[in-house]
Amino acid sequence: MASEEKPEVADPTKAAAENPYTQHYVVQKGDTLSKIAREYYGDAMLYPKIFEANRDILSDPNRIKPGQRLRIP
Amino acid sequence: MLKRTTWITAMAVLVLAAACANQKGPATKAVADAETALAAFRDDAARLLPDDLSAVDSTLASLKDSLAKGDFKAVVAAAPDLSSRIAALRDATDAKKAEWEAANAAAREQWSVYAADLPKMVEAIQSRVDILGKARRLPRNVSQEAFDSAKSGLDWMTTTWAEANDAFNAGNAVDAAAKAQAVKDKGNEVLGLLGLAPAAS
Numbered sequence: 001m002a003s004e005e006k007p008e009v010a011d012p013t014k015a016a017a018e019n020p021y022t023q024h025y026v027v028q029k030g031d032t033l034s035k036i037a038r039e040y041y042g043d044a045m046l047y048p049k050i051f052e053a054n055r056d057i058l059s060d061p062n063r064i065k066p067g068q069r070l071r072i073p
Numbered sequence: 074m075l076k077r078t079t080w081i082t083a084m085a086v087l088v089l090a091a092a093c094a095n096q097k098g099p100a101t102k103a104v105a106d107a108e109t110a111l112a113a114f115r116d117d118a119a120r121l122l123p124d125d126l127s128a129v130d131s132t133l134a135s136l137k138d139s140l141a142k143g144d145f146k147a148v149v150a151a152a153p154d155l156s157s158r159i160a161a162l163r164d165a166t167d168a169k170k171a172e173w174e175a176a177n178a179a180a181r182e183q184w185s186v187y188a189a190d191l192p193k194m195v196e197a198i199q200s201r202v203d204i205l206g207k208a209r210r211l212p213r214n215v216s217q218e219a220f221d222s223a224k225s226g227l228d229w230m231t232t233t234w235a236e237a238n239d240a241f242n243a244g245n246a247v248d249a250a251a252k253a254q255a256v257k258d259k260g261n262e263v264l265g266l267l268g269l270a271p272a273a274s
Contacts, residue, residue, distance in 0.1 A: 020190075021197035023269050042215070043208035073200045 022053075023072040027064050040072050049073055096145035103152035104140050107133055110159045114166050121169040122162065129158050173247075180246035187253035191234060194260045198227050201267050214268040226263040230256050 025036055033047035041049070051061040053073040058064065111118075111129065118126040132155050139147045202224055205211060211220055234256050241249035264270070 019193045019197050021194045021264065021269070022200075023197075038212075040212060041204055041208045042210045042212035046204060046208055049204050073197075073204065 018071075025070050025072050027066050027068040027070060029066045031064060031066070033061050033064060036070070036072070096149050097143075100140055100145035100148035100152070103148055103156075104133070104136055107136070107152070107155050107159060110156070110163070114163050117170050118162060118166045121173060122166055125162055125165065129155070129162050132158065177244075177246045180250040183250045184241055184246050184253065187237075187250065187257065191253060191256055191260070194257070194264075195227070195230055195234060197269070198223070198230070198260065198263050198267065201269060202227055205267070212268065215266070219266040223263045223266040226259055226266070230259050230263070233259070 023040070025040070027036075033050050034044035037047040037050055038044040047061060050070060050072060051058055053071045054068075057068060057070075064070070111133065115126070132151075136148050136151055136155060139145075139151075202220075205215065205220060206224075211217060215223075233252050237249045237252035237256065240246075240252060
């Protein structure tokens with residue numbers, strides 16, 4: 001039986017190094033990076049900015065999971 | 074009769090001359106002592122109580138002028154008052170210095186918080202401004218006017234933060250902390266303009 005897939009979250013040990021002024025967004029069902037980029041930047045084409053800021057938890061910009069807490073630079 | 078008058082006049086001149094000569098030493102010493110006393114705290118007084126120092130300097134200059142003109146009596150007569158004023162200025166300078174050092178110590182503690190926090194604030198705002206500057210349109214919650222204000226606010230923050238660092242490095246933590254607080258206030262305003270919730274402080 002396959003174990004339930006859990007969303008990856010940023011390493012809590014890195015929390016101290018996090019910028020407290022950086023905005024965060026928790027991924028909802030049906031979200032894409034483009035959709036999030038349009039919401040926060042007004043331009044879906046800027047999704048790579050979010051992907052690059054979250055390379056520690058994202059390996060593919062087309063694969064995000066509900067519950068993931070993304071940095072929105 | 075004439076002979077007697079001449080003799081009295083000559084005696085009077087001699088007594089006067091002797092009296093003058095007697096005053097020259099104390100007068101010269103009084104001026105030298107005043108200069109020495111003032112020199113001991115002149116730099117602090119110039120920084121903390123410049124107007125008061127200027128007034129004392131003016132009196133000292135007047136005494137030196139009298140000394141140069143040979144008016145030793147005037148110098149000796151005025152010396153005690155000048156000495157008192159120098160002592161009062163020294164006490165006031167010491168008090169002001171202690172007050173300034175206490176404020177500076179408190180500001181240095183505040184500064185360590187600002188130094189850890191504000192570069193992150195500036196970095197987060199800079200990042201968002203750079204990204205929004207590349208966007209074909211702005212997000213719904215950010216108007217063009219707000220974005221322009223945010224950009225000019227960021228410029229002001231960067232400049233003022235550099236000035237704050239300069240002030241701190243020059244030893245003026247009080248001024249540095251005041252500038253840092255102004256940067257923080259502006260930063261919170263800019264975060265609001267960009268639709269970024271200010272971090273809890």
